Amino acid sequence: MLITRTDIDDAVAALAPVMRRTPLVASRVLSERSGCEVWLKCENLQRTGSFKPRGAYLRISRLAPDERARGVVAASAGNHAQGVAWSATELGIPSRVYMPTGASLPKIAATKAYGAEVVLEGSTVDEALVAAKRYAQETGAALIHPFDHPDIVTGQATVGAEILQQMPDVSAVVVPLGGGGLLAGVAAAIKVQRPEVKVIGVQAADAAAWPRSIQQNRPVAAESMNTMADGIAVAMPGEVPFEHVTAYVDSVVTVSEDMLSTALLTILERAKLVVEPAGAAGVAAMMAPELADLSGKVCVVVSGGNIDPLLLTHVTTHGLTAAGRYLTVTATISDRPGGLIAFLELLRDHGASVLDVVHSRVADDLYLDEVQVTVSVETRGHDHQRELRAALADAGFLRG
Numbered sequence: 001m002l003i004t005r006t007d008i009d010d011a012v013a014a015l016a017p018v019m020r021r022t023p024l025v026a027s028r029v030l031s032e033r034s035g036c037e038v039w040l041k042c043e044n045l046q047r048t049g050s051f052k053p054r055g056a057y058l059r060i061s062r063l064a065p066d067e068r069a070r071g072v073v074a075a076s077a078g079n080h081a082q083g084v085a086w087s088a089t090e091l092g093i094p095s096r097v098y099m100p101t102g103a104s105l106p107k108i109a110a111t112k113a114y115g116a117e118v119v120l121e122g123s124t125v126d127e128a129l130v131a132a133k134r135y136a137q138e139t140g141a142a143l144i145h146p147f148d149h150p151d152i153v154t155g156q157a158t159v160g161a162e163i164l165q166q167m168p169d170v171s172a173v174v175v176p177l178g179g180g181g182l183l184a185g186v187a188a189a190i191k192v193q194r195p196e197v198k199v200i201g202v203q204a205a206d207a208a209a210w211p212r213s214i215q216q217n218r219p220v221a222a223e224s225m226n227t228m229a230d231g232i233a234v235a236m237p238g239e240v241p242f243e244h245v246t247a248y249v250d251s252v253v254t255v256s257e258d259m260l261s262t263a264l265l266t267i268l269e270r271a272k273l274v275v276e277p278a279g280a281a282g283v284a285a286m287m288a289p290e291l292a293d294l295s296g297k298v299c300v301v302v303s304g305g306n307i308d309p310l311l312l313t314h315v316t317t318h319g320l321t322a323a324g325r326y327l328t329v330t331a332t333i334s335d336r337p338g339g340l341i342a343f344l345e346l347l348r349d350h351g352a353s354v355l356d357v358v359h360s361r362v363a364d365d366l367y368l369d370e371v372q373v374t375v376s377v378e379t380r381g382h383d384h385q386r387e388l389r390a391a392l393a394d395a396g397f398l399r400g
Contacts, residue, residue: 002247003150003185005192008157011058015158018090019054022046022159024166024299029270030286036172036298038286040267041163044275044305048114050231051182051303052083055155056144060087062151063142068093070140075099075129077230078107079304080146085116096135098128104308124225126235147181148238156182160189163299170197171296176281176303177201177210177252178232180241186301187248198250200291202281205254207233213242214252228315229260231278231304253291255284258322263287265319267302276307277315324382327352328374329389331397335361335371343373346395350388352377365399 022042030038043051060072071094074084081097088095095116099108100123112118121131125146136143145152159182163173173190175183180201187199203210207229209222219237227233237245245252255263260277263284267275275283282300285291307315320326333339347354356376363372379385392398 001150002244003154003157003188007150007154008161008189008192011154012158012161014058014061015054015155018047018057019158020046021162024163025271025273027271027300029266030283030300034286034291034294034298036286036294036296038298038300039167040271040273040283041159041299041301042273043159044273044279044302048079048082048086048110049304049306050079050083050279051156051159051301052079052146053087054083054158055147055152055181055185056080056083057087057090058155059144059149059151060084060091060093060142063093067142070142071095072144073098073132073135073139073141074144074146075125075132076146077103077125077233078111078306079231081107081111081116081118082114082306084144085111085114089115096141098122098132098135100124100128104311106308107306110306124235125233145238147179147184147234148240150240152181153185153188153240153244156185157189158185159301160186164190164193167297167299169297170194170299172198172200172294172298174200174202174282174285174291174298174300176232176278176301177203178234178278180210180237180245182301182303183249184241184244188244191248198294199248200285201245201249201252202285203252203254204229204232204260204278204281205256207235208254209235209237210245210252211254213237214246217246218242227260227277228257228311228318229277229281231276232281253285253288255281255288257318259284259288261315261319262322263319264315265323268316273302274305274307274312275302276304279304324379324385326376327379327385327388328376329392329398330372330374331392332366332370332399333373333397335369339371340373343397346391346397347375347377347388350391351384352379352388
């Protein structure tokens, strides 16, 4: 059954004492690109760094006394893990969280710091969830599913309720989409009050179960799971979210890995917000032509900001490359005095800033008086990169 406005109002009242009312931040760069007035709903500033405690706290707070005594168990790559750990500790309930062996070290450390016992098992969240279900059956611990439960969806719906309070004239809401709990809740909260407002879900193209599921009118597993956005890398939509998404959501779009990394870089540079790849999915969609028909005031939910600093470095480099801001080329230059200077002067004259230079005298197609140079430079965009490559080719530095 679909959650009701009364359910959502009750959740708002229950969570008000413990959840942060996250801010809306205007985005000039997204507004200019999309032609809409774009605002970011910053759930990356929520407790534990994502929206997840909303659903987790509501679900755990409604457990009966005997259930609380047996504790709770969950499976997650990070954000739900932290949400469950924090919520359980706040309510005085023991928690165990199963995490994939490849989960980021900062997320594992944070989950432990919030009070949970962490067990690493399986290579994916789905495998960790199998272990969590087995533990729940053996011990009687309450399984706190990351998205497939009415209380979870109702808790996440408070994000939508806040958006309507903070932005009563909103015309569209764009939400990252994995298992579907957040999108289902936000869509329910929006549509029961303002059915004319568009609600759009955004998935990573390389982990997209929802388009096929909607087409076949039932949850269908994704054909591949290969995305940097681990927070929305869910193989199968949940039954409860699926019912709400099909009832309330206007459309689901997908974004590429390049779009995700470019969006993350844009948020970091222009909004000064640290966001994980999954949290940037809605921003990526606003930078793509698929949502060109939107107008008026648009709210983009930034769902989380828990990113490993090492991954942030990698994704930032990926984003710079995708945006045409970072270029690596391999050139052949004369191994005589002045050869390298001529090459570097050409880069300088064309406005490229050198970041790194590597020499090599070992290559199959080099003559005795030649050296191969691999150089990484900062550029001003794809047009600048094309101009630079053409200049290097005309000067004889590039072969083939």
